[in-house]
Amino acid sequence: MRFFPIICLLCIGASVGALEGIYTGLGTEINASSPRGPAVLGGLALGFDLHRHWTAGLRAGYSPNMYVSSALEPVAFGRYYLLPGSGGPFAQAEVGCIIIFAFDDDFIVFSGGFAVGWRFNLAGNVYVEPALRLGYPYLFGVGLSAGLRFKMRNEK
Numbered sequence: 001m002r003f004f005p006i007i008c009l010l011c012i013g014a015s016v017g018a019l020e021g022i023y024t025g026l027g028t029e030i031n032a033s034s035p036r037g038p039a040v041l042g043g044l045a046l047g048f049d050l051h052r053h054w055t056a057g058l059r060a061g062y063s064p065n066m067y068v069s070s071a072l073e074p075v076a077f078g079r080y081y082l083l084p085g086s087g088g089p090f091a092q093a094e095v096g097c098i099i100i101f102a103f104d105d106d107f108i109v110f111s112g113g114f115a116v117g118w119r120f121n122l123a124g125n126v127y128v129e130p131a132l133r134l135g136y137p138y139l140f141g142v143g144l145s146a147g148l149r150f151k152m153r154n155e156k
Contacts, residue, residue: 021049021086023127025147029061033071033098033138039063041073045145049152052084059094069102073138075111086149087121098137109137125149 029041040063047057061073075096082089092115100107113135120128125148133141 019048019050019152020052021149021151023047023049023055023057023086023147023149025127025129025145027061027129027143027145029133029141029143031063031133031138031141031143033063033141036065039065039071039138041141041143043073043145045147047077047079049086049149052086053081055079055081055086055090069100071101072099073097073111074099077115081119085121087119087127089116089118091116092131094133094135111138112136113138121149125151 023045024047025045027043027045029043030038031041033039033041041061042063043059043061045057045059047055049055056078057076059075059077062070063073064070073096075094077092077094079090079092081087082091093113094115095112098109098111100109113133115131115133117129117131122128127147127149129145131143131145133143
C-alpha cells in the first residue's frame with residue numbers, strides 16, 4: 001500500500017506524455033441555481049485532451065444575482081467524446097462546489113452533475129459547444145461556449 005503514491009505519479013507522468021491537445025474557452029449559461037428566477041452564469045474553461053475520446057479539465061463560472069446573492073462555481077470535469085478526435089457529441093461528469101455570497105453570510109455547497117453537448121470544430125483551431133447540464137444544486141443549465149484548441153499531435 002505504501003507504493004500506491006509512486007504508482008499514481010508514474011501514471012500521471014505517462015498521461016501527460018500522451019497529451020493530445022489543450023483547449024481553453026469562454027461560455028455562458030442560464031441555469032436554475034437562483035432562488036428568484038433563472039441565473040445567468042459566465043465562465044472560463046481549461047481542458048486537456050488525454051486521448052482521442054477522453055478529456056479532463058477545470059471550469060469556473062460566476063453568477064451574479066442582484067436580488068439575493070451571487071455565486072462562484074469551480075468544478076473539475078471528465079468528458080467522453082462519442083466520436084474520436086475531440087469533436088462531436090460528448091457526455092461529461094463534473095464535481096466541485098458552489099460558493100454562495102449572500103447578504104448575511106457566505107456558504108459552500110457541494111456541486112455535482114452530468115452534461116451532454118456537441119463540440120463543433122470550426123476552421124482552424126476554433127470550436128463552439130452547446131450543452132445541457134443536470135445536477136445539484138443548480139438542477140439544470142443550458143449553455144454555449146466557444147474557444148481555442150491547440151493540438152499537440154496530428155489527428156487521424
